[in-house]
Amino acid sequence: MAGTGKAHLRDASKSVLRVEDLVVEFALSKKTIVKAVSGISLDLIEGETLSVVGESGCGKSTLGKAILQLIPTTSGSVVFGGSDLTKLDKDAVRNLRPKMQMIFQDPISSLDPRFTVKQLVAEPLEIWSRGSSDERAFKVDDLLNSVGIDPTIAGDRKAYEFSGGQCQRISIARSLALEPTLLICDEPVSALDVSIQAQILNLLQDMKERYGLTMMFISHDLSVVKAISTRILVMYLGKVCEIATPDSLYDSPKHHYTHALVGSVPIPDPTKKVNQVLLEGEPPSTVDPPSGCRFRTRCPAATELCATEEPQLREMGGGNFVACHHPRA
Amino acid sequence: MKSTAPLQRLVQLLLVVVGSTFFVSILIRLLPVGLEDIYVVNPDPVGRAKEISDLGLDLNPFAFYFRWLSGFFRGDFGSYVYPGPTLEPVSEHITRTLPVTLQLIVYVQIVALAFAIPLGLVSAYKVGTRVDRVISNGLFIFSSVPSFVIALLLAFYIGVQLGWVPPLGYAPPFCSAEDIDSATACGFGEHFKLMVLPVVSLSIPLIASYTRLLRTDVIATLREDFVTMAASKGLSNRRILWTHVFRPSSITLFTSAALNMGALVGGALVIETIFSIPGIGFEIALAIGSRQYFALQAYIAIIAFGYVFFNVLVDLTVGLIDPRAKERRK
Amino acid sequence: MKFKQMGIFSKACVVWLGLVMFFVVFGQFIPLPKPTDFDIEAMGVGLFDSWKHPLGTDSNGYDLLSNAILGARPSMLISLVSVFIGGIIGSTLGIIAAYKRGKLDYIVNTVFNIVLSIPNLVLGLALVAVLATNPDPNIEVPTSRRVFVIVLSLTIVIVPILGRIARGATLSWSNREFVVAARSMGMKDSKIIIKHIVPNVLPAIYAVGFLAIGVVIVVEGSLSLLGVGIVDGVSWGSMIARVRGDLEFAPHSMLVPVTILALTVIACNQLGDVLRSRLDSREGRL
């Protein structure tokens, strides 16, 4: 798997965000270097939703934070708004922040417990001194209404009085206050109950249409991203396995890892016996990843070639790309 | 990664020793009064200059410190300086007084842990009940009473009024020929009699704080799934408490007990003064009273070394008690 | 926390500290015998034996009640001032170091460790002994300088204690996602510290600050006992030091200052504890 390559990138002039060969490594100590993201390229075209899917430890959250320069990157470029964020100084990046926002995994921890709901949503507006205080108050009410929270009832309460789902609504309102063009959602529903998950996913869809957002959606759950994605990028140990449209990804996964991932999702229907592909073992360490294709240690189709040569992403037709020497038919 | 982390830690700890002694060194050179005015009384300018240079007082503070440090690592702990100047090595004082204080501190730790462990386990296991409330509240008050207050009261009521044990003094546990000649108090009996009050006064506040530490951690451990898991194997409560709960809950207790060794020297300083015990605490108080700043520097270096030693000890042993600790430190 | 919701013990502690603070502020204006006045006619008067001396006198005829009341000011002011200044310096260092991490954090943490490696009583004693001294040991150092040196020494003792607490709390709060969220909104670091870190870290500092007041009162008492405290002042510590030789003639003269000092320490510890457990339960909820 796990390949590099940029065959899947599209015309740079159309993309909102273009990430090339991004590498993020951090040192636990002098000798132990965690290779969280190892040369990932991706692009987002205006209005699309790219989902990044992978299991824990594959580097998907690191990727999201690194794109927004919330953690230092090792090499590669992140082009957003016409400039390479990795080359800009701190203040220049800061000035671009209103255009790129993020929603975090833990809805409760991402809201300061000392602030009221209104203060939380107004905060980004205050940082950037948008409008008069009346205009700000109006905007906050409008945002809260649009995410389904009644500002007259809830506006003056503290965030910890709310459930996870409602906190996530508040987070969404806050991230939209500055009317960003790019929204990165880092596992926004994984801490929520199934019935609440669906509410938040629908809300994100509505907001995307209303504000014309381009979205990157990070998740460990293939089923969650299915309905909302334009394209899905599957990650394993810091590398890209496969990029495809949802339907072709689920119907005919080309990468053996994707195939196993799709086959592992339990289906709530006892009559359907899934062609379960059980993967052996668990992902190896990101400190000392396997040579060549990083998936080869668990791959049913691995050969000599996979150990020596790293597969590059190549087109499989229909805008789908896979990084595998022996893709599935 | 396993090799670099402890090394870094050791470097930091050595910095602590160097830092604290350098701090004292600078401090005594910044005295409102020059050391030469205290130690050098020779009126003859030539003799005076020589004496000053013998003591290193003509050097700048850094050179002065370096001179001291290199001496220290060669085993020269410095001297008491009496006008003249006559020098008396600090090491003699240390070999005489340090064992006495170590004895006291070790007794105190043993007594404190011996009471605190059962009390902490019981009050945590019975959390919220009357037993717990009595233990916790009672100990809370004791933990707030300074040990010198307890010492003064004990010395007077037990030592003087009731006369159960001598109110002050010290006797070594083993009699030397000299002790027998001069009929000085010595031997185990005398030793323990005289140690009772100091040990009690220092350990009461400690029992209280150790019990609290253990209680908090045991309560937290009792809520863990692995305790429920152990119960679901059908083990008895007593077995669960000792084999599953105590060890993972004891890290904070043992860590703070080890790191307390230094603080106890501070406590011992007052207690030894009150009970006239010739330990290092008493010695420090005397050195400060008689302006023996070189000696003070040596004592502080010893305490800082002790602090570092116990820090390293904790680092090395915590991993044995709880394998998670190694990871958590990162 | 509302006074009404407190337990009876905490209420008693608040009342006691209130009383102590009242005497700190107004003690000087109450018509009482001066601490230096002694009643030649009433030496060693027992507890509650005389209307004139409700808490009795020591063997020199010093009135214990007035001494205790007037002793509140030096004892408490020394503690409060050093905890306040030490707290500000310590928490500023701790918060900034923990937020910035890296080298700065390493340096600050090492400095804290250096100071903590010397037991606080030894440190206080050394500082006072070194800084409050004259070439001729027979000439008294003026009280004002002694007080200044004691406050300075105790401040140095407090800095790493509260600094470490601030550092630890900042480390845990700055890991929360709302801090990352604030950065992702484009907030400046200085603003994040002021708006998001400090308000969340403060409660922990208050709680430990109360405990620190207790620590300082004890150290100050010990310093007096060792003969380097305020000599001609009347702090509680120096009262204890003065009557130490008195035990056999007037044991209560020791009991009075010792009890007052212990009660004050207990009250500070209890309130620190209440604050801390309230904090824990609040954080448990998050």
Add this chain to the structure above:
Amino acid sequence: MSSLLSLKNLHITFDTPRGQLAAVRGVDLELLAGESLGVVGESGSGKTVLSRASMGLLTMSTAHRTGTVIFDGQDLSTAPRDTVRSTWGTGMAMIFQDPMTALNPVRRIGSQLTEGLRVRLGMSKKEARGRAIELLKLVRIPDPEKALRKFPNQLSGGMRQRVMISIALACNPKLLFADEPTTALDVTVQAQILQLLSDLRKELNMSMVLVTHDLGVVAGHTDKIAVMYAGEVVEYGETKELFANVRMPYTEALLNSIPRLDQKSSGRMTVIEGRLPDPTKPEPGCAFASRCPYVQDKCRTEHPELQQSENGHQFRCHFPLGVAK
């Protein structure tokens, strides 16, 4: 088949600062020997409390239990503590959601695994070790001798969960409670563990209660399913029957809110509006009334009883789906 576990009118309430919290409200369940039951519900539905209470593991003073629990012919609700404890490990055993917190971090796998064997079955050190290795092989852990000497933090998440299963199985329990055994795991590992549990259950002819929030997990791995909502069983039946003929609107809504991989994406998801009712303030009518799309007046005032259709399918609804009125 004989009844192994039977719960009758089980109620669990907790004292909380906000008042009495009814976590489980009148649950009747029957589990036959060798059978597997899936208990499904969202957080706050009472599913975890139910499983712990059935075993008698809720010992805190704030928890109150009424009703009867009969295990293997023995009434545990009135039995003395020691009798209850004697069923643990050998009669009933439990595995937990997070193997990291459910294994004692300071003890080696070996000592945690042999402990039950030595204390409960009186094995010698050597016998226990042999059996421990056997158990680790049973849960397919490579190199069991080496694993015995490790601490939990030296194993991966999936391995830890396997170790926990082997500990629970050590004394051959008749019934295994699995409380969200795969929630903390990645999906590829989840598939391995679920498969392992299914295999073991058949191999050892053991009953199992699988507690989970995920209808997908129970669909393929249980004989029967009980859906819980607000402390009550709202639907119960054989797995195939239940999925084929959903009667309870809540179950239907829950099913619809799961995005399905095996169906074409529709773009929007069906949601259950609103939230769980406050468990400290029970409502007079149906607990799901405020969120139910088919709600009628009767639902708000009258509490529905559990009704049963001829094939054993039970549901708690005045107006069940697919049943002509």
